[in-house]
Amino acid sequence: MSAVTGDMAAAPPRANRALRQLLAAFNTNKTSWVGLATFAVVVAIAILAPVLATHDPIEQNILEKLKGPSAEFILGTDGFGRDIWSRLVYGARLSLWIGGVSILIAMVVGSLIGMVAGYFGGRLDIAIMQVMDVLLSFPSLILGLMVVAMMGPSVGNLIFAIALTAIPPFARIARAPTVSVKERDYIEACRALGYSHPRIMAVHILPNIFPEILVMGSLWLATAIRVEASLSFIGLGVRPPTPTWGGMIREGFENILDTWWLSMAPSVAILVVVFALNMIGDGLRDFVDPKLKGERGG
Amino acid sequence: MLQYLIKRLLYAVPTLLAVLTVVFFVARVLPGDPAQVMLGEQAGAEAIQALRVRLGLDRPLVEQYVDFMQGALSGDWGTSLVTGRSVLGEVLNVIPFTIELTLASILLGALIGVPLGAWSALHRNSLVDYATRIGSLFGLSFPAFVMAIMLLLAFAIQLDWFPVISSGGGGSVSERLLHLALPAVNLGIIMAAYITRVTRSSMLEVLGEDYVRTARAKGVPHRAVVWQHCLRNALIPVVTVVGLYLGILIGNSVLTEIVFNRPGLGKLIVGALTQRDYTMLQGLMVVYTFIIVVVNLLTDLTYGFIDPRVKYQ
Amino acid sequence: MAEAPALSVQGLTTEFRIGGQWHAAIRGIDFDLGKNETLALVGESGCGKSITALSIMGLIPKAAGRIAAGKILFEGQDLAQLDEEHLREIRGDRIAMIFQEPMTSLNPVLTIGFQVAEALRYHRGMSQAEARTHALELLEQVKIPSARQRLDDYPHQFSGGMRQRVMIAMALACKPQILLADEPTTALDVTIQAQVLLLLAELKQLYGMSMIFISHNLGVVATIADRVAVMYAGEIVETAAVGDLFDRPTHPYTEALLSSIPRVDRTSDTLMAIPGQVPAINRMPGGCRYAPRCALRQPVCERPPALAPVSGSAPTHLARCWVRAGGDR
Numbered sequence: 001m002s003a004v005t006g007d008m009a010a011a012p013p014r015a016n017r018a019l020r021q022l023l024a025a026f027n028t029n030k031t032s033w034v035g036l037a038t039f040a041v042v043v044a045i046a047i048l049a050p051v052l053a054t055h056d057p058i059e060q061n062i063l064e065k066l067k068g069p070s071a072e073f074i075l076g077t078d079g080f081g082r083d084i085w086s087r088l089v090y091g092a093r094l095s096l097w098i099g100g101v102s103i104l105i106a107m108v109v110g111s112l113i114g115m116v117a118g119y120f121g122g123r124l125d126i127a128i129m130q131v132m133d134v135l136l137s138f139p140s141l142i143l144g145l146m147v148v149a150m151m152g153p154s155v156g157n158l159i160f161a162i163a164l165t166a167i168p169p170f171a172r173i174a175r176a177p178t179v180s181v182k183e184r185d186y187i188e189a190c191r192a193l194g195y196s197h198p199r200i201m202a203v204h205i206l207p208n209i210f211p212e213i214l215v216m217g218s219l220w221l222a223t224a225i226r227v228e229a230s231l232s233f234i235g236l237g238v239r240p241p242t243p244t245w246g247g248m249i250r251e252g253f254e255n256i257l258d259t260w261w262l263s264m265a266p267s268v269a270i271l272v273v274v275f276a277l278n279m280i281g282d283g284l285r286d287f288v289d290p291k292l293k294g295e296r297g298g
Numbered sequence: 299m300l301q302y303l304i305k306r307l308l309y310a311v312p313t314l315l316a317v318l319t320v321v322f323f324v325a326r327v328l329p330g331d332p333a334q335v336m337l338g339e340q341a342g343a344e345a346i347q348a349l350r351v352r353l354g355l356d357r358p359l360v361e362q363y364v365d366f367m368q369g370a371l372s373g374d375w376g377t378s379l380v381t382g383r384s385v386l387g388e389v390l391n392v393i394p395f396t397i398e399l400t401l402a403s404i405l406l407g408a409l410i411g412v413p414l415g416a417w418s419a420l421h422r423n424s425l426v427d428y429a430t431r432i433g434s435l436f437g438l439s440f441p442a443f444v445m446a447i448m449l450l451l452a453f454a455i456q457l458d459w460f461p462v463i464s465s466g467g468g469g470s471v472s473e474r475l476l477h478l479a480l481p482a483v484n485l486g487i488i489m490a491a492y493i494t495r496v497t498r499s500s501m502l503e504v505l506g507e508d509y510v511r512t513a514r515a516k517g518v519p520h521r522a523v524v525w526q527h528c529l530r531n532a533l534i535p536v537v538t539v540v541g542l543y544l545g546i547l548i549g550n551s552v553l554t555e556i557v558f559n560r561p562g563l564g565k566l567i568v569g570a571l572t573q574r575d576y577t578m579l580q581g582l583m584v585v586y587t588f589i590i591v592v593v594n595l596l597t598d599l600t601y602g603f604i605d606p607r608v609k610y611q
Numbered sequence: 612m613a614e615a616p617a618l619s620v621q622g623l624t625t626e627f628r629i630g631g632q633w634h635a636a637i638r639g640i641d642f643d644l645g646k647n648e649t650l651a652l653v654g655e656s657g658c659g660k661s662i663t664a665l666s667i668m669g670l671i672p673k674a675a676g677r678i679a680a681g682k683i684l685f686e687g688q689d690l691a692q693l694d695e696e697h698l699r700e701i702r703g704d705r706i707a708m709i710f711q712e713p714m715t716s717l718n719p720v721l722t723i724g725f726q727v728a729e730a731l732r733y734h735r736g737m738s739q740a741e742a743r744t745h746a747l748e749l750l751e752q753v754k755i756p757s758a759r760q761r762l763d764d765y766p767h768q769f770s771g772g773m774r775q776r777v778m779i780a781m782a783l784a785c786k787p788q789i790l791l792a793d794e795p796t797t798a799l800d801v802t803i804q805a806q807v808l809l810l811l812a813e814l815k816q817l818y819g820m821s822m823i824f825i826s827h828n829l830g831v832v833a834t835i836a837d838r839v840a841v842m843y844a845g846e847i848v849e850t851a852a853v854g855d856l857f858d859r860p861t862h863p864y865t866e867a868l869l870s871s872i873p874r875v876d877r878t879s880d881t882l883m884a885i886p887g888q889v890p891a892i893n894r895m896p897g898g899c900r901y902a903p904r905c906a907l908r909q910p911v912c913e914r915p916p917a918l919a920p921v922s923g924s925a926p927t928h929l930a931r932c933w934v935r936a937g938g939d940r
Contacts, residue, residue, distance in 0.1 A: 508710060514699075515668055516703035517733055517734055518729055520695075527718050606719070
C-alpha cells in the first residue's frame with residue numbers, strides 16, 4: 001500500500017517539472033517575454049475599454065465625419081463620425097473575446113477528445129483521430145467561412161466556427177502523452193485502487209500535458225484572431241455597427257481611394273496582437289515539438 | 299513509383315469521402331437554417347418553406363446525404379440559384395486564375411524562403427540570422443488582407459506601377475504578369491516567411507547529421523556539402539510544411555482576390571455569399587474539398603520525388 | 612624509431628565551449644604513428660578518442676570547439692595551423708576517416724555510387740564516368756555482392772555491415788596514407804564485426820596504410836593493433852606495444868578495462884564493471900583524473916601525474932600513474 005502511494009506521489013512533481021521547463025524555455029528566449037508583455041498591454045486595453053474609450057463606439061455623428069486626429073478624436077473619426085480610437089479599443093475586446101473563448105473551447109474539447117482517444121485506444125482511437133485529421137486538412141479560414149455562411153454571422157457562431165477549426169491540434173497534442181502516461185505504474189495502481197477513468201485522467205494525465213497545451217494555445221490564439229478579422233473583413237463577422245477590427249479595415253478599404261487611412265489603425269492593431277502572440281510561441285515551439293530541437297548525432 | 303502512386307490514390311479515396319461528409323455536416327446538419335440565412339431575417343414562413351422544398355432541405359437527412367454524395371462524386375455539383383449556370387462551369391471559368399496565383403506565390407515563397415532559411419542556418423546566431431528570424435515571424439503575422447491593402451496602397455495607388463483592379467489581365471503574357479504581380483507578391487511574402495523558418499530549422503538539424511561530417515571528411519568543398527548533401531535532405535520537411543500551408547494559402551487567396559478584385563475561387567465564394575447563393579456555396583465547398591485532397595496527394599507524391607526512402611515503404 | 616613517422620601528434624589540446632567557458636576535452640596528447648603501423652586508441656565513450664581523430668581531420672565544429680595547443684605533423688606540415696582549404700585537400704585524399712554509425716553516416720538521398728565516387732571527383736578531378744568505374748572497383752574490393760547493380764542503390768537498401776563496407780570503400784577511394792577508423796565495428800553484429808575487421812586488416816596490408824583504430828573494446832584491439840594508447844578523461848594514461856600492454860597492464864584503468872572483457876579462459880563472475888563515470892569535461896579533478904574511481908588512490912594522486920616509463924617493461928611502455936609507474940616523484 002505504501003509503495004502505491006509512493007508511486008502516486010511521483011505524479012505531481014512531474015507536472016511541476018513540466019511547468020518549470022516551460023518557464024526555462026521562456027527565459028532562454030527573450031522574444032517570448034517581449035511578446036507576453038505586449039499581449040498583456042493589449043489585454044489590459046481591452047479590459048479597460050470603457051475607461052479608455054473617449055466616445056461611444058457606435059453612436060453616429062455625421063457632422064464630425066472623417067475628421068483627422070485631434071485632441072477630441074485621438075485617431076480621428078470614420079465615415080459615420082464615430083471615434084476611431086474608441087472603436088479600436090472596443091474592437092480589441094471583441095477580437096480577444098471571440099479568439100480567447102474559441103481557443104479555450106478548442107483547448108478543453110480538443111484535450112478531452114485526445115485524452116479519451118489515447119486513454120481508451122483501439123478502434124475508438126483510430127476513428128477519432130481519423131476525423132481529427134480530416135478536420136485538420138481543412139484550412140481554418142475556409143472551414144470558418146463555410147460554417148458561418150451556413151449558420152449566419154453572430155458572436156456565438158463565430159466562436160463555434162473558429163473553435164471547430166482549432167480542435168484537432170489540441171487533440172493530437174493531448175493524445176500522444178496520454179498513450180505513454182497510461183502505461184506507467186502509477187496509473188495501473190490507480191486502476192487497482194478503483195479510481196474512475198475521469199479521475200485518473202484529470203489528476204494524473206492532465207497536469208502532464210497542460211504546459212504543451214498552453215503553448216499551443218498561444219499559437220492558435222494568433223490564428224483565431226487572424227481568422228476572426230478575416231471573416232469580419234469578408235463581411236461574415238459580427239454585424240455592424242458593432243466595432244470589429246476586420247470590419248473597420250473593410251470600411252477604409254471600400255473607399256480606398258479616399259479614406260484609405262481608416263484601415264491603418266485597425267491593421268496595425270491586428271498586426272501587433274498577432275505578432276506578439278507569435279513571439280510568445282516562437283521560443284516555446286521547441287517545447288511543443290521536440291523534433292525541432294537541434295538533435296546532434298554523436 | 300507507379301505502385302506508390304496507386305497506393306496514394308487509393309488512400310485519397312476514404313479521405314475524400316470523409317471530407318465530403320464533413321461538408322454535408324456543415325451544410326445540412328449544423329443548427330441554422332440555410333433557407334432562413336439566404337432569405338434574411340424578414341422573410342415570411344411560406345417563402346422560407348418554399349425555398350426549403352426547392353433545395354430539398356425538407357427531405358430526410360439520409361436521403362439528402364446519399365443525393366449529395368452521388369452528386370459530389372459524379373461531378374454534378376449543382377447549379378447556381380442566381381445565374382442558373384452549373385457550379386462546375388463557373389468554377390472552370392475562374393480556376394485558372396486561382397491556380398496561377400497559387401503557383402506563383404509558392405514559387406516566389408520558395409525562391410525567397412529556401413535560400414534565406416539556408417543562409418540563416420549557416421550563419422546561425424549572426425545578426426543576419428537574428429534579423430531573418432524576427433523578420434519571418436513578422437511576415438507570417440500579417441493577415442493576408444492587411445498586407446494586400448498595404449501593397450495596393452503603395453504600389454498601385456501611390457506609385458501607380460500596377461493596376462488597381464487586377465482583372466486578371468487580357469491576352470498578352472506581360473499584361474497577365476502585371477496583373478498577377480501584386481497578388482502573388484502578397485501571398486509569396488507570407489509563404490516565404492513560413493518557408494524561411496522551416497528551411498532554417500531543418501537545415502540546422504541536417505547540418506548536425508553524421509552524413510554531413512562524412513562528406514566533409516571526404517574533402518567535399520563547403521559549397522557542395524551545402525548544396526548536394528544538406529539542402530536536399532533539408533527540403534523534405536519543407537515540402538511537408540508547404541503542403542500544410544497550402545491550406546492556409548488557399549484561405550489567403552480568397553482574401554487576396556477580394557482586395558485586388560481579381561477573378562478566382564475566392565471572388566466566386568464572396569459573390570455567392572453576398573447574393574446568398576446557397577447551392578453555389580455548397581458546390582464551392584465540394585470544390586475546395588477536391589482541391590484539398592488533390593493538394594495532399596501532390597504533397598505525398600513530391601516526397602517520393604525527393605526522398606528515395608519513401609517509394610519503398 | 613629510425614624511420615620518420617607518418618603522423619606525429621604533439622601536445623594536442625582541443626577545447627570546447629560550455630556555458631561561455633572553454634574546457635579541454637583532450638589535453639596534451641602525444642603520439643607518433645609509424646608507417647604501416649596500427650595504433651589503437653582505447654577508452655570508454657567520452658574519453659576523447661573521437662575528439663582526437665576529429666582534431667586530426669580538422670573536423671572539430673568551429674562554433675563550439677577549437678584546437679587550443681599542440682601540433683599535428685603530417686608530411687612536414689602542421690595540420691593544426693592549416694587553413695580550411697588546405698585541410699580539405701588533405702581530407703579524404705591522404706588522410707581518410709571511417710565513422711562509427713554506418714546507419715547515419717551515409718547520405719540517405721544520394722546513391723552509393725555517387726557517394727563513393729565523390730572523393731575521386733574532388734581530389735583526382737575525375738569525370739563522372741571515370742569516377743563511377745573506379746567506384747565500382749572499390750565496391751568490389753570491399754566485397755559488396757553484385758556491386759555493379761548496387762551502384763545506383765540508396766543507403767537504406769543496404770544492411771549495416773554492407774553500409775560499413777561502403778564507408779570503407781569511400782575512405783579508401785584516394786588511397787590514403789592514413790586511415791582513421793572510429794569504432795568501425797561497434798554498431799555491427801558480432802559475426803559481421805569479425806568480417807569487417809578482417810577486411811580492414813587485409814586492405815591495410817594491400818594499400819600500405821597507417822591506421823588509427825579507435826575502440827572501447829580491448830578484445831577487438833588485441834586482434835588488429837600494433838600499439839595501443841589507452842585514453843581516460845582526455846589524456847593518454849598508458850601506451851605500449853600491444854603485447855606489452857596485455858602482458859603487463861599497469862594503469863589501474865587499463866586493468867579495469869581488461870577485466871571487463873569477457874574471455875573464455877575466465878569465469879564470468881570476475882567480469883567487472885568499473886564503478887563511477889568519466890568526469891564531465893567542465894568538472895575535471897585537479898590531480899590524477901582517474902583518482903575518484905581508483906581503488907589504489909593515495910594522497911599523492913591529488914597532484915597530476917605525468918607519463919612515465921613502466922619499470923621492468925619495454926622502454927616504450929609508459930603509464931600515467933603515481934602508484935604504479937612512479938610518475939616523476
